[in-house]
Amino acid sequence: MGCARRVHAALGFGFLESAYGDAMEIEFKKSGIPYVREDAVRIYYDGQPLNTKWRADFTCFDHKFIVELKAIKTITKIEWAQVIHYLRATRIPHALLINFGRPKIQYDTFDLDALPSSSILGDAITAVGPQRNELANCGCDVQGE
Numbered sequence: 001m002g003c004a005r006r007v008h009a010a011l012g013f014g015f016l017e018s019a020y021g022d023a024m025e026i027e028f029k030k031s032g033i034p035y036v037r038e039d040a041v042r043i044y045y046d047g048q049p050l051n052t053k054w055r056a057d058f059t060c061f062d063h064k065f066i067v068e069l070k071a072i073k074t075i076t077k078i079e080w081a082q083v084i085h086y087l088r089a090t091r092i093p094h095a096l097l098i099n100f101g102r103p104k105i106q107y108d109t110f111d112l113d114a115l116p117s118s119s120i121l122g123d124a125i126t127a128v129g130p131q132r133n134e135l136a137n138c139g140c141d142v143q144g145e
Helices: 001-010 017-031 077-090 120-127 134-138
Strands: 035-045 048-060 065-069 093-097 104-109
Touching: 017 035, 017 048, 017 065, 035 077, 035 134, 048 077, 048 134, 065 077, 077 093
Parallel strands: 065 093
Antiparallel strands: 035 048, 048 065, 093 104
């Protein structure tokens, strides 16, 4: 989160997502965080890998984390559902959803093992909510909005 906080402090809010992606890439390099930008990640269905791949904004720490960037008014259940689907389809264990589109940075973290087993995400998203402390083990500063 330190990288995201530095980007937000320098750029503020109001830019397109791609500008924040460019700045995050610089911060990841400066911080020595291993990452792949626009990573083509394999998707699984019924235990089988699909030919189609999904492009993550970033994967970090050798596919241990998805970092999904947004530059929108606020994170909603729609964005939560998107990240939850990414975790399940790719089998990547953790995700960080960051929104640069507000005066104060907004983020949520997710842990694949803590997600509800239901494939219907409506009420399940409210039940699981974000997991705000999952990045503590990787040395990141996790402090919610």
